[in-house]
Amino acid sequence: MDYKKTAEEILQQLGGAKNVQSATHCVTRLRLKIKDESLIDDEAMKEIPGVMGVMRKAGQYQIIMGNDVNNYYRAFVKLGNFDQVSEEKETQKKNVLAFIVDVISSSMAPVVPAMLAGGMIKVLLIVLPLIHLLSTESQTYAVLTFFGDAPFYFIPIMLAYTAAQKFGVTPMLAVSVAGIMLHPDFTALVADGSPLAFFGLPVTLASYASSVIPILIMVWLMQYIENFFNKIIPAVMKTFMQPLLVLLVSGLIALVVVGPLGIFAGEGLSTIVVWTQTKAGWLALGLLSAFMPLIVMTGMHWAFAPLFLIASPATPDVLMLPAMLAANLAQGAAALAVSFKAKNPNTKQIGLAAGISALVAGVTEPALYGITLKYKTPLYAAMIAGGISGIYVGISGLESYAFAVPSLVALPQFIGSTGNSNIINAIIVAFASIILTFIFTWILWKEEPVKTKINTIGETDTQDTTLPSGSSDPKKVSAPLQGKIVPLDQVNDAVFSTKMMGEGIAILPENDLIVAPFDGTVTAVFPTKHAIGLTSDSGIEVLIHVGIDTVELNGLHFETFVTADQKIKQGEPLLKADFAAIKAAGYDTVTPIIITNTDQYIEVVAKEDLEQADFQDALIYVV
CATH class of the missing domain: 2.70.70.10 (Glucose Permease (Domain IIA))
Known part of the structure; x- marks a missing residue:
């Protein structure tokens, strides 16, 4: 079949490239936005080899091509600079929240295996020293540490690729922007803390390692940046000028615009939570524990870093780490409940591994992106149970005396020098969060039976x-x-x-x-x-x-x-x-x-x- 010839004849019958506003396709037909449909002769269009029929529907001129539509579409779009119809825009208008959740979950889904691997390595790094099979001072332990950290540290790069496929952005340009945000020299400048400017514009000193939202925002913006330069750059210069300008502009926006948005949001959240904690500690801890999965997802938990990184017997953390204990274990329990209840073998395996990762190592990303956010009701169950447990955290005044990612194995971080009441409260929080989440998830989440x-x-x-x-x-x-x-x-x-x-x-x-x-x-x-x-x-x-x-x-x-x-x-x-x-x-x-x-x-x-x-x-x- 001569796809190019058929595409040329279709374009001619449409009235030329100037009459085509946009082009996309579904499983059987070309879907076109036409400026003036009166120029099209339907009967002549049907006579073109390969065309099975035409329809004028929902503001589109639809040409039925059958199972081979993708090949016809590829040949057609090579004939002109046709914009793709942005179905995302339509969906966004209908349900913004559902669109955001869909973008995050669909972009994260291919990354889940890497996070599961990293999470399980972190579990080994906790368990093996406990049973004296590995020394924390050994080189093997040091190497395994960055094995476990790598999938999480480089999440922005992996997301750049998956999100680029969703938004139709050139994947390697998106990955390059993520590389800018994680570049060792930029990381060193952030650590140094000295003011930084780019073309005279202030660059926000923010760490993007393990973050999710900043790179997703950037790739979403890049679809418009690429489209803009694709339209204005002459064809003879497009090969080298378009990627150059896309990378420069995208990198600039990433460091100057997206960075401040995340920092301001994090600082604002930190201020609100700290103020609430001084007025009503139980409420602040309840809210913080409930919304911790979403806070971690955005990377805004690092706004609280000055509060929890200095946790010690002299300066215990009474906010972030205690809240994370309730939230982390809730994520693990939700994933386990889904694993036990699911009939789908793949869901059972992912849920079990993600649950162990969260409960034992405090690594919640596999549970969040592989199970709870994907199925929604387990996330609601974890947030409700985490909130209830967090209220108890606030009422009991739970304190963390060391910085460690809260988990079952890390419970000793709540052992103080003034008696056993603090560790007892930590154990109560842990088991309350696990049991409540498991029960709520079991009730709320339903898997479709295959009869x-x-x-x-x-x-x-x-x-x-x-x-x-x-x-x-x-x-x-x-x-x-x-x-x-x-x-x-x-x-x-x-x-x-x-x-x-x-x-x-x-x-x-x-x-x-x-x-x-x-x-x-x-x-x-x-x-x-x-x-x-x-x-x-x-x-x-x-x-x-x-x-x-x-x-x-x-x-x-x-x-x-x-x-x-x-x-x-x-x-x-x-x-x-x-x-x-x-x-x-x-x-x-x-x-x-x-x-x-x-x-x-x-x-x-x-x-x-x-x-x-x-x-x-x-x-x-x-x-």
Whole structure:
């Protein structure tokens, strides 16, 4: 297929590059913003090789290209300087908080394995000396220390890469900006404390090691910086001038603008908490313990450094470290509760490792980014329990006599020279935080059950399990979700109702989980998570398109459990969609299941006589 020629013909029929305002694509079609749609002849557009149909919908001119749309899109965007439609902007307007959480969690998700590794190394550094298998004075201990610290210290660099992929920024430029913020010479200047200026502008002396929010803000801004220079720099100079200017401007903003925002926010928070602590200590400690996960996430806890870094018997810390004891153990308990309750093996493993890391070593990032923030309700449980425990911290006047990251192993930091009351209170706080969080998480967090129905001749057996290997019928596509059957010709989208993509059926979902309809392979998971392509072991190609026009949500309300090229078994979870939220956002949730290689079969028969589909009901047969 000549993608370039087809793209050129499409652009010509659109009225040229000047008539195209922006271009993007979903799983089946080009989605274009056109300045003047009256210039387009729909019938002429349909005659172009590769074009299956056109639609004018939701302010877009949509050209249906089928499964090969990505190749057509790449060829098309090379023909002009088309802006991508910013789905993030749309999502941001609809729900700012959900957008922020989605950006953080999706950017952090690929980093979680590294944090888990670092956290477990820190656990070893605590346990091995306790059982006398490793000396804290040995070179091995020193080397392992920076092994454990590295994944956390360099989080900004890793996030620069993952966030760049989300926002469409050049990854290596984003990584370079993170490198500026962590450069050893800049770190040394920060430690020296002398005033620093860049082009006459004051540079805030801030440490960005282990921080999350500053680099995410910077990469988000870089999409606009790159786009600006891409528009104004002549093509002949773009190769060297654009990266130069993007790096200079982004680095300047990072050190001069983003730095002060973080510092001012941290200092403001510190002032408020200290003032509250002098007026009502129990309230300050309760709030600080409850919101500690969010404070650590922003890096603003370092604003309290003068208070807790000098912790000693002479000057005990009565604020930050006691609050962190309640908060850290709450994160660990929440992760453990999810691990014990989850049926998904991957969730169980991540939860267990993250829980141990937080409880034993006080390293909460794996729990926060791998479990609690991702699933939300465990985070709420940890914050509530941490707040309750923090109130007791304030009432009891708990003091920390040494600087150590609070954890079960580090409880001796609360042993004082004036009796046992302080360490007893610390133990009470620790167990209260763990027990309350575990109970709250167990109640609040619910994992979607995977129910499968195995059909054999003469009997039907429903059980909460995945079908065993080899049980997938090579000529059958089972129901990937529960809900009401809808004939394909009744779907409110011409691409599906006219069967341009192939034969199939649709389901109006009554459950948020989508599972594998057969044994096979995941051929594609669209970046916006609203559609997934599968191929059975017998060669049946299926597209599951969750909702209509849900590409506009840009992944909001969707969670995927599989990746491209992954082998799947019938009944295995593929993705989860919050259909209530999708419906509330104004989108049709009807989900078409399409056989995209229909032309390879004599007949494709959809079971439209069914009124209701349950997991693994026979839905489509091929001959």
